[in-house]
Amino acid sequence: MSVSAQTPTRHRLADFIRHHQAAIVEEWVAFARTRSPASEGMTKLALKDHVVDILRFVVTDIETPQTSHEHREKSLGLDADDDPAVDSAAEVHATLRLADGFDIDQMVSEYRALRASVVRQWTAQQGVMDAQDVYDLTRFNEAIDQAMTESIAHYTKTINASRNLFLGILGHDLRNPITAASMAAAWLKRSGTIDAKQGKVVSELGKALQRATRMLNDLFDLTRSSFGTDIPVSKSDTDMAALCEDIADELRHVHQDRRIIVSHKGDPRGRWDPARMGQVLSNLLGNASQHGDGAKPITVTVAGDKADTVRISVHNHGAPIPAESQKTIFESWMRGQAGETSEQPHLGLGLYIAKLIVEAHTGTIELTSDEAAGTTFMVELPRE
Numbered sequence: 001m002s003v004s005a006q007t008p009t010r011h012r013l014a015d016f017i018r019h020h021q022a023a024i025v026e027e028w029v030a031f032a033r034t035r036s037p038a039s040e041g042m043t044k045l046a047l048k049d050h051v052v053d054i055l056r057f058v059v060t061d062i063e064t065p066q067t068s069h070e071h072r073e074k075s076l077g078l079d080a081d082d083d084p085a086v087d088s089a090a091e092v093h094a095t096l097r098l099a100d101g102f103d104i105d106q107m108v109s110e111y112r113a114l115r116a117s118v119v120r121q122w123t124a125q126q127g128v129m130d131a132q133d134v135y136d137l138t139r140f141n142e143a144i145d146q147a148m149t150e151s152i153a154h155y156t157k158t159i160n161a162s163r164n165l166f167l168g169i170l171g172h173d174l175r176n177p178i179t180a181a182s183m184a185a186a187w188l189k190r191s192g193t194i195d196a197k198q199g200k201v202v203s204e205l206g207k208a209l210q211r212a213t214r215m216l217n218d219l220f221d222l223t224r225s226s227f228g229t230d231i232p233v234s235k236s237d238t239d240m241a242a243l244c245e246d247i248a249d250e251l252r253h254v255h256q257d258r259r260i261i262v263s264h265k266g267d268p269r270g271r272w273d274p275a276r277m278g279q280v281l282s283n284l285l286g287n288a289s290q291h292g293d294g295a296k297p298i299t300v301t302v303a304g305d306k307a308d309t310v311r312i313s314v315h316n317h318g319a320p321i322p323a324e325s326q327k328t329i330f331e332s333w334m335r336g337q338a339g340e341t342s343e344q345p346h347l348g349l350g351l352y353i354a355k356l357i358v359e360a361h362t363g364t365i366e367l368t369s370d371e372a373a374g375t376t377f378m379v380e381l382p383r384e
Contacts, residue, residue: 013136014062016122017055024117025051031113035106042100050096051114053089054147061143062136090150095158097151104155111148115141171219178216182209207254214282218349221356231353233273233360240277240310240381241268241302247281248300255289259297266304270383276357277381280365283350284314284377292316292375310381317374326369330355 017024025048032047033039039047097107118140126133185206188194194202221231241264248260281300288298296317303311321329330351358365363381 010126011122013118013122013133013140014059016125017059017118020121021052021055023121024055024114027117028110028114031117032110035102035109037101039100039102046096046100050089050093054093054114057089057147058140058143061146062139066139088147088150090147091154094151094155098155098158104152107151107155108148111144111151115144167219171216174212174216178209178212182206182213185209214279215349217279218353221349221353231276231356231360233276233357235271235273235361237269238272238274238277239269240264240272240304240312243274243277244281244300244302244312247278247285250282251285251289257294258289258292260285260289260300261297262300262302264302264304266306268302268304268310270310270381272361272381273357276360280354280357280379281312281314283354284379287350287377288314288316288375291318293318308383310383312379312381313376315374315376320371321367321369321375326367329367330365 011019028051029044029047033042094107097110119137123129129137185202188202189199189206241262244264245262248262252258252260285298285300292298293316299313299315301313301315303313355365358379358381361381363379365377365379367375367377369375
């Protein structure tokens, strides 16, 4: 037997994928079928999905000439889509996998399996790799990474858009019945036709509806910020010390067992949106009332001794916020206060919305929290 007859057939990676597509697709389908429970009941065609188009993209990408600059840009993930208005095969794959119930980890594992399948089959046939093979493998990995990145980005974008649409519809549909119930409770309270016991029940109902309204407003603000729209503010001349006292009065009625002390120094006046800043203060005082040490007072301090800014501090004693939670406490859906024993429902949006409102005033919000000193939230706002 001649030496040439013993030499294994060698293929450039793009040619190998093109000629062995059927075997590669079969392995893809077999792996996708293991991604249960999403894959249960899916046909072979559905499991196959857009893998042929993805492989076609990979082959084309490998065979497309690149300058050294283009190669470097792509290796860093900086290459731009040819036409962002047209969904790629990877993006369509993400949409269909989401519709079929695959989670993002299952979808990513498909790409990992596809990569492993192609590399294993090709290297088994190729034998010893030369410099050209290494270059092909690098281009292949870049193409798979690009497809996987497109799928992940599109999956996440679709999930977020669906969630925000749901929240927007939910908030819109709930506002009318909550408003109607609030008006009915207010009318009963003013009517003078109920006794003291019934009046107490109506008062509690009114408070519950106020909390529901605040949660609803938070959902609207979250939806607005998720769509890239800043929270609107309408600035007017505002006395921050007076506003703090008004919000403290509201909280004293809700938490009658809590002491809230408001003090100020310097000039507390500036131009802010009193309704929006009322939201911030209500959230901070509400958190302090719910999670702080009930035996010690909550203190609110307004410092207006600087010419250009006013600083508001809300402090409570009690168990500190864990250090890990402090890193994410201003993110949406986060509830980082220690204990979490409150019976009042909340969504973990309050501090996130507070941060958006403060930033809409070009201000800052920070916190410190430890066992010895307690928890302090600090808001600093420019006067104008």
